Amino acid sequence: MHFNTLRYFYDKASGQNPSFYYRGPFLERFTPSILDMSQASPGMEIQQNMGKKISYMLVECFQNVIKHAEILPEDQKDISGEGMFSFKSLNGAFVINSINLVYNKDVERLTGLVENVNSMNEADLKQYYLDKLRNNEINDKGGAGLGLIEMARKSGQKILHDTEQLNDQYSLFHQQITVRKNTSDSTEYSSMLQESGDFYKRMTAENMVLFYKGDFNQKSIMPLLDMAEHKLHDKSAGQKRTLRAAHVTVEVLQNISKHARAVDADGQRFGVFMMGKMNGSLSILAGNIVPVSEKIFLEEKLDYLISLDHDGLKELHRSTLRASVRFENKTNSGLGLIEVAQASSESLRYQFYPHGEDQYLFALQVII
C-alpha cells in the first residue's frame, strides 16, 4: 500500500462523499460502527428521512452479508475470500456494495432468490413479505430471507448481483443495493458493481483493509477507530504494537479533522484515510486538502521531524509540551505529529498532489 494506492482510490471515489470500503471478516459488532459512520456525514443529516432509510438499508444489508458469508478454512487462505462491504453517497443515489464468500453449490439458490425478488412489483413484494412473516420460515442460516425482500422493497430498485468462481468449492457473491435520493434521478449505477469488484481486487492485492473518504468529525472518526482497532489486533504482532498503532490511528484521524480544509459549502472537513498491511508491518495512509501556504509550512515541519532521531523527537516533544502550557496554547500545538513520528517504526513519508488551482492533497504515510 503506497501513495499511488491512495491516489487510485481517491480518484476513483471522486464525486462520492462519503465513500467507505471495508475488507472482511464481517462481524456483528461492526453494525453500530457502520451505522454511526453513515449518520456522521452532514449531507445525510440534511436529508433526515433519507438518512433513516439509508441507515435501515445499511444494517439490513450488512447483517444479510454476515448471515450468508462463508468463512474460508485455514488451508485455503491463499484465495481472496474475506469479502468486502462498501457504501458511498453520490449526487443522485446511495449505493451499497457487498462481496461475500459462498459455496459453489449455493450459487444457484442464492441467484434464484435475488432474481425472484427482482421479478416482483411493489404489491407482490409486500405480499411475499407478509407470507414469509406468517409462515415463519427460518433457513439454516438463521434467517427467513426477509432481509432481501426488505432491501428490494425499501430501495425500490432491482438488486444487482454477480458471481465469480474462485475454485471448485467457493465463489464470491457480488451484490449492489441502490437507493435513489430523488425520483427524478435516472443515472445508471450498474457500472458500480464492476467497480466494486475492481476495488476489492486492488484491496486484496495490496492487503488493504479499510478505506474512508469523506467528512472527518468526531462522529465519523470514532467508528473508524473502532474498526481499525479490531483490525489492528494481530496475535503475531503482539499487544505492544497494537497499542502503538491505535495511538497513531487516533492522532492521524484527529489531525485530519483538525487541519482539513472546508472544500464545499457544507463546511465539511474533508479527508481520506486508509489502512493495510505491508511486509509484516501496518501501513496507515491519510490525506487532506491544504492551501499552498500550509504546504510550505508542513514540508518544513515534516522534514524537520524526519531529520530527528529517537532522542531528538523525545526532546522536541518535551519542549513542545512545556511551551504549550507556558504560553497557554489551548490547542495541542503540533504535539500530534511529533507523537506520530515517535510511534512510527520508519521515517514518515509524505506527498503533495495538486488539487484545483491553489490547493494540494497532502498525503502522509506512517509505518508501524
Added chain:
Amino acid sequence: MFAPPKKVELESLHIPATSETPEVNLVADGGLSRIEGKSLPENAFEFYEPVVLWMRQFALRADTPLMLELKFDYFNSSSGRYLFEILNILEQSRHKQSYRIIWRCDKDDELMIDKGEELKSLIDVPFEVRVV
C-alpha cells in the same frame, strides 16, 4: 498580624466516562482521586477545563493531601497537553509535598509507560509509575 489562610471551599468533582473521555473522580476531602479510561475528545480544552479549574482551587488548600491515581488505556496528544497542565498546577503549589501521583499502567503498554516516565521527568511532585 497575618490573617490565617482562607479555607478554600471545594466540592468533589465527578465526571462519568464516555466512549471518548475518562471517568474523573476528584475527591475534595483528601481521599483517593482518580482519572481513568480512554481520553480522546476532539476538544480536550472543553473536557479538561473543569478539571483544571478544580485543581487550581485544590492547590490553594493548605490542609488537604492529594493522592491522584491516573490510569489510561490511551489518550490523544491534546489530552496529554492538559494532563501536563494539571500536574503543572500541582507542581506550582506551595503544598506540593503533600501530593502524590500514581501513574498506573499495564506491563505490555509500552506507550503508556513511556508517557508516565515522561510526565514524571517533567514534574517535580512525588510521582510513581506503577507497572502492573
